[in-house]
Amino acid sequence: MNRDYPLERVRNFGIIAHIDAGKTTTSExxxxxxxxxxxxxxxxxxxxxxxWMEQERERGITITAAAITCFWKPTYxxxxxxxxxxxxxxxxxxxxxxxxxxxxxxxxxxEVKRSLRVLDGAVVVFxxxxxxxxxxxxxxxxxEEALVPRVCFINKLDRTGASFERSYKSILDRLxxxxxxxxxxxxxxxxxxxxxxxxxxxxxYFEGNMGNLVVEKEIPDNLRVDATKFRAELxxxxxxxxxxxxxxxxxxxxxxxxxxxxxxxKAVIANRIFPVYAGSALKNKGVQLVLDAVVDYLPSPxxxxxxxxxxxxxxxxxxxxxxxxxxxAALAFKLQSDPFVGQLTFFRVYSGTIESGTYLYNSxxxxxxxxxxxxxxxxxxxEEVKKVFSGEIAxxxxxxxxxxxxxxxxxxxxxxxxxxxxxxxxxxLRIEPKTKADQEKMGxxxxxxxxxxxxxxxxxxxxxxxxxxxGMGELHLEIIVDRMKREFAVEANVGKPQxxxxxxxxxxxxxxxxYIKQTGxxxxxxxxxxxxxxxxxxxxxxKVPKNAHREPGFEFVDAIKGGVIPQEFIPAVEKGIKExxxxxIVAGYKMVDISCELNYGSYHDVDSSEIAYKIAASQxxxxxxxxxxxxxxxxxxxxxVVVPEKFMGDITGNLSGKRGQxxxxxxxxxxxxxxxKVPLSEMFGYVTSLRSxxxxxxxxxxxxxxxxxxxxxxxxxxxxxxxxxx
Ligand code: GDP
Numbered sequence: 001m002n003r004d005y006p007l008e009r010v011r012n013f014g015i016i017a018h019i020d021a022g023k024t025t026t027s028e029x030x031x032x033x034x035x036x037x038x039x040x041x042x043x044x045x046x047x048x049x050x051x052w053m054e055q056e057r058e059r060g061i062t063i064t065a066a067a068i069t070c071f072w073k074p075t076y077x078x079x080x081x082x083x084x085x086x087x088x089x090x091x092x093x094x095x096x097x098x099x100x101x102x103x104x105x106x107x108x109x110x111e112v113k114r115s116l117r118v119l120d121g122a123v124v125v126f127x128x129x130x131x132x133x134x135x136x137x138x139x140x141x142x143x144e145e146a147l148v149p150r151v152c153f154i155n156k157l158d159r160t161g162a163s164f165e166r167s168y169k170s171i172l173d174r175l176x177x178x179x180x181x182x183x184x185x186x187x188x189x190x191x192x193x194x195x196x197x198x199x200x201x202x203x204x205y206f207e208g209n210m211g212n213l214v215v216e217k218e219i220p221d222n223l224r225v226d227a228t229k230f231r232a233e234l235x236x237x238x239x240x241x242x243x244x245x246x247x248x249x250x251x252x253x254x255x256x257x258x259x260x261x262x263x264x265x266k267a268v269i270a271n272r273i274f275p276v277y278a279g280s281a282l283k284n285k286g287v288q289l290v291l292d293a294v295v296d297y298l299p300s301p302x303x304x305x306x307x308x309x310x311x312x313x314x315x316x317x318x319x320x321x322x323x324x325x326x327x328x329a330a331l332a333f334k335l336q337s338d339p340f341v342g343q344l345t346f347f348r349v350y351s352g353t354i355e356s357g358t359y360l361y362n363s364x365x366x367x368x369x370x371x372x373x374x375x376x377x378x379x380x381x382x383e384e385v386k387k388v389f390s391g392e393i394a395x396x397x398x399x400x401x402x403x404x405x406x407x408x409x410x411x412x413x414x415x416x417x418x419x420x421x422x423x424x425x426x427x428x429l430r431i432e433p434k435t436k437a438d439q440e441k442m443g444x445x446x447x448x449x450x451x452x453x454x455x456x457x458x459x460x461x462x463x464x465x466x467x468x469x470x471g472m473g474e475l476h477l478e479i480i481v482d483r484m485k486r487e488f489a490v491e492a493n494v495g496k497p498q499x500x501x502x503x504x505x506x507x508x509x510x511x512x513x514x515y516i517k518q519t520g521x522x523x524x525x526x527x528x529x530x531x532x533x534x535x536x537x538x539x540x541x542x543k544v545p546k547n548a549h550r551e552p553g554f555e556f557v558d559a560i561k562g563g564v565i566p567q568e569f570i571p572a573v574e575k576g577i578k579e580x581x582x583x584x585i586v587a588g589y590k591m592v593d594i595s596c597e598l599n600y601g602s603y604h605d606v607d608s609s610e611i612a613y614k615i616a617a618s619q620x621x622x623x624x625x626x627x628x629x630x631x632x633x634x635x636x637x638x639x640x641v642v643v644p645e646k647f648m649g650d651i652t653g654n655l656s657g658k659r660g661q662x663x664x665x666x667x668x669x670x671x672x673x674x675x676x677k678v679p680l681s682e683m684f685g686y687v688t689s690l691r692s693x694x695x696x697x698x699x700x701x702x703x704x705x706x707x708x709x710x711x712x713x714x715x716x717x718x719x720x721x722x723x724x725x726x
Contacts, residue, residue, distance in 0.1 A: 003389045005096045007322060008300045010391055012348070014100040014115055016143070017125035018133040019701075022155040026125055026281040027099070031379040032210055033288055034070035034097065066334035066346040067393045068099050069376045069383070074292045075214050095295050098393040101334075102139075114405070114454070116146040117418075118333045118348040118393070121298030123290060128154045128162035128188075128280075130668060131170030134640045134675070134701055140175045149268050151275050151293045157185045158192040158280040161669045168276055175274075180237045181230050182275040182293070183286075186220060195278050195286050196223055198231040199260060204289060211284025235260065241267035261296060268297040269304075301391030307350045309407065309415040312363055318415055320351035322391045327413035328352030330388075332406045335452045336395075337487070341375065341382060344395040345402045350417065352410060355387045360396070363414040364406040373397040403451045424502075424553075424592075425457055425470035426635035426680055426704050429477055430495035432466060438490050442467070445488035449480055456480055470500060472704060474684070499634060499681045501718060502707060503584030503591045507629035508533040512600070513620035515612050525604035526612030528565070528573055532624045535595040553592035554578065559599040565613070566603055572610035573598050576617030585622055586630050586715075587722040592707075596621065632710040632718060635680040640673060641690065643698040648672050650693055658682035659714075677705060 015030075017023035072095045100119045116122070122143060126136065131154075143150055154167045164185045171179045183195040186203060194205040196219050203220060207213040219227050239249035242263040248255055267273040275297060279286015306319040309329065320329045334346040354360065360371040374385040376394050388394045396402070405418040433439040446458045446469065457470040471477045474497050484490045510531040517524040535555050544550045548557040556574045565573070581591040598617075639660070643651050651674055652662055660678035667673075683702060690698045710718065 003324065005392075007302050007389075007391045009095045010098065010300055011095060011121065011294050011298055012098045012100060012119050012301065012391070012393055013121040013123060013294055013298055014102045014119040015123050015125060016102045016139050016150075018127065018130075018135040018139075021125045021127040021130075021133070021136075022281050023102075023125055026123075026153070026155060026287060029210070029281050029284065029287040030097075030099065030291065031068070031070060033212060033291065034072050035379050066101050066336050066344075067377065067395070068101075069378050069393075070097050070099065071095065072097055072291050072295065074295050075288050097291075097294065100393070113142045113146075114333060116142055116148050118331060119148065120301060120304050121149045121151075121294070123294065124150050124152050125281075126152060126154045126167055126171070127159075128156040128164060128167050128278075129159050130642075131167035132174045134638050135703060137174060138638075138703060144271075147271055149271055149298055151268070151277065151290065151297060152179060153277045153279065153286070153290050155279060155281050157188050157278055158190070158283045158285070160189050162188050162192075164188065164278050171274075171276065178272060179274040179276050180234055182234065183278045183289070184223065184226060184230060185278040186223065192280055192283065192285065195289065196227050197289065198227060198234050199257060201227060201231060204286075206285050206288070211287075214288055237273060238264050238267065241270075241272045265297050269299045307417060309417040312366075312414050312416050320415060323351055324353050324390050326351035326390070327410035327415075328354055328408070329410070329415050329417065330354065330408045331417045332402050332404060332408065335402070335404055338377075338382075341373075341397050343398055344375070345399045346393065346395045347408060348393050349388050349390050351390045353387055353389050354408070356385065360399070360402075360408050361411040361414070362402055362406050363409040363416050364403075364418070365401060367401055368411070369399055369401055371396055371399070404454060423455065423472070423704060424500070424590075425455060425472055426500050427473060427477065427497050428459075428468050428470040428500050429497045430461070430466050431469050431481070432493045432495075434491040434493060438492060441488055442484065442490045442492060445484045445490050448488075449483065453480075473702070497684065501587065501589045501710070502633040503586045503589045503630055504593045504633055505532060505534055505591075505625060505628040505630050506709075507627075509624040509627035511620045511624040511627070513616050513623065515616035515619065516607075517612075518607075523604075523607040524609060524612040524615075525607035526569075526609070526614070526616030527602045528598060528613065528616050528620055529600035530573075530577070530617065530620050530624060531597045531599060532621065532628055533595050535593045549574070553594075554581065555595040557595065557597040559597050560601070564603070565598070565601040566608075569603065569608065569610060569613045570598065572613040573617040576614035577621045579614070580618040580621040580625075584630065585625050586632050587719045589632065591625065591630075592633070594625075632715045633707040634710045636677050636705050636708050637680050637683055637702045638705040639676045639678050639683065639686075639700060639702045641676070641698060641700045642668065642671050642673050643690075643694050644670065645672050647694045647698060648674070651690075651698065654689075654693065659711075679708075679710075680704075 015023050015027055073093060100115050102115045126132065152171060154164055156162055157164055168181060181198060183197055185192055186194045186196060194203060196203050201219060203217045205215045205217060207215055235255065238260050239245040239255065245255060245263055264273060268275060275293060277286060277290050277293060281287055301322040306321045308317055308319055311318045320326055329351045330347045330349040332345050332347045336344050336346065338344050356371055356374045358371055359368045361368050374388060374394050374396055376383045376385050385394050407415060407417040409415045433442045450456045450458055455472050459468045459470065461468055469477060469480065471480060477497065481494055484492065512529040515524060515526040547559065548555055558570055577596050581594065584591040641651055655662060655676045655678060658678050659682055660676040663675045663677060665672060665674050686700060690700055
């Protein structure tokens with residue numbers, strides 16, 4: 001069976017946005033325009049916006065599915081490129097889009113990080129009133145780390161207070177100087193009518209049902225001067241990005257539209273330019289031209305670098321290219337339950353192919369599972385798929401043992417792809433099933449939810465036996481508890497949210513310890529000498545020495561010489577240390593960011609055992625931790641508060657009183673925007689108190705930023721509360 005769609009006509013991309021920027025509305029428009037492609041000039045009367053959306057909802061519109069497939073025929077035949085960045089000829093007719101969902105809420109930014117792994121490009125949506133918001137910065141940073149090419153869409157230009165220029169400047173100032181206007185809006189706020197395309201120097205208006213008729217006209221007189229000026233900026237930026245063009249440009253030669261587009265495509269794929277578009281999804285303006293930009297400038301799977309992974313047999317780094325001829329390799333990126341077909345495991349194939357009805361080898365677990373059915377989700381349909389080719393995205397039905405971030409691969413050519421590191425949860429709460437019947441269901445429900453979401457964790461309190469759930473914010477856990485009730489019918493009592501403190505060391509120490517026991521029969525003998533020191537920030541790219549093992553927050557270095565401790569006992573030493581780190585010595589919180597070197601010890605032919613080394617190491621670690629200036633760490637949140645000017649003084653005073661650092665204050669129309677870094681422990685219930693401080697007119701957003709040392713005066717209270725309550 002052959003590939004049904006040439007890979008150069010596939011775009012795997014995501015729509016990334018701050019909550020409320022208009023991701024849902026934009027996605028709905030995308031599905032509408034892609035699902036009902038009428039030729040230009042053809043208007044479908046009768047089926048109004050609401051009709052269409054009602055129908056889609058009845059059929060179960062899937063804009064929240066992890067990946068939706070749709071097809072896009074660029075607005076103007078021939079308006080798109082006829083060759084791609086590698087000179088391959090393109091059919092300008094139809095493109096397959098796999099749109100990968102990225103979560104909207106700030107508590108789920110890490111999910112954005114995960115979805116960025118599987119998409120090749122992104123459309124970043126901004127609110128044309130607010131411009132860049134804190135979550136946009138975080139998402140942008142993740143995209144930057146993952147080197148995901150981006151086009152920007154400044155949405156909501158019809159809203160009162162909207163400004164394309166101001167929003168565009170906020171992108172330049174706060175995200176990247178590599179952004180450049182591709183368009184300017186024709187009118188803003190109540191007068192927003194369409195957009196000017198600066199490359200083609202034409203005006204576009206959106207008429208017909210839901211704006212599905214794109215009409216090209218001349219640029220209105222009042223915008224000519226601006227358009228000419230901004231086009232020059234755009235052309236300069238494109239020319240500068242391309243050595244072959246810069247000379248022509250400097251000599252003042254005219255560069256053809258096609259040449260500019262080819263160069264721009266290269267620059268966008270290389271993350272050297274971020275094109276910026278304008279419009280209003282709600283008022284049906286501009287979305288189609290953004291889809292054309294996806295085709296023109298975002299990469300196909302062939303344009304991105306080969307994916308890297310580890311060969312589990314040798315530990316060596318290996319690569320897979322987007323080719324059907326290479327061995328199969330795919331990444332499971334999302335688990336989701338579908339009301340019609342049950343559990344879906346969404347995966348992206350990086351190389352090779354896979355067919356339904358075969359066995360799927362999970363190289364992360366080493367297990368095999370029958371792959372019964374494969375589907376592809378469309379706006380209102382689930383299409384059965386027999387075979388999935390490299391570069392494509394699909395969902396497996398009913399897999400039992402696969403989790404998010406597992407790799408599937410050819411059994412004879414295994415590879416493990418995923419090395420995403422997720423931040424540890426910052427907040428926890430106790431949860432107790434209401435009845436005996438709920439108890440069992442709760443365990444199952446929580447397991448399912450944590451399989452889906454790597455930032456959600458379950459723990460049982462060693463002392464009380466209670467279940468503790470941990471996540472990225474109050475809302476994150478609220479949503480989980482709510483889903484547990486709704487989707488799994490579990491009733492539970494939940495406790496108050498608690499900050500997940502951590503502990504670390506700020507100094508170094510070396511400790512030698514023997515654990516020896518002689519009680520008749522076989523005794524115990526373990527002897528170790530360890531040295532601990534603070535571990536710099538985890539960097540997955542950094543080369544780790546051969547004798548070291550590194551994971552986020554911990555490094556173990558085996559510096560044993562001459563076999564003074566036999567190899568077989570060394571894993572037990574590491575295990576003992578890790579267990580000791582789970583209960584820190586300041587207040588019993590997990591210890592992080594520690595490097596531990598095992599450099600000396602001895603053994604006994606008869607009495608040495610794994611357990612003896614584990615205990616010896618654990619005791620040595622506790623002593624070393626005490627001597628190396630241990631401290632408490634707390635999560636610090638990035639907070640943005642938007643209030644009318646007259647409340648500014650109260651708000652900043654209040655934040656400072658919460659140990660907050662005010663980072664900036666800015667105008668946004670009539671409103672003031674305050675940005676600050678504040679410890680999470682001070683922010684519980686902030687939404688409610690902000691409301692009462694501002695007569696209900698203030699709003700705020702918050703997300704995790706980093707862990708920082710708790711000041712001594714505050715730490716004392718935390719330690720007392722923790723140890724006193726025992
Ligand atoms: P999401 O949270 O990013 O998915 O945002 P939504 O698409 O749900 O939009 C949030 C709110 O903004 C909704 O009330 C939308 O109707 C509104 N909205 C979205 N796009 C636009 C737009 O272009 N113009 C205006 N005026 N409102 C919009």
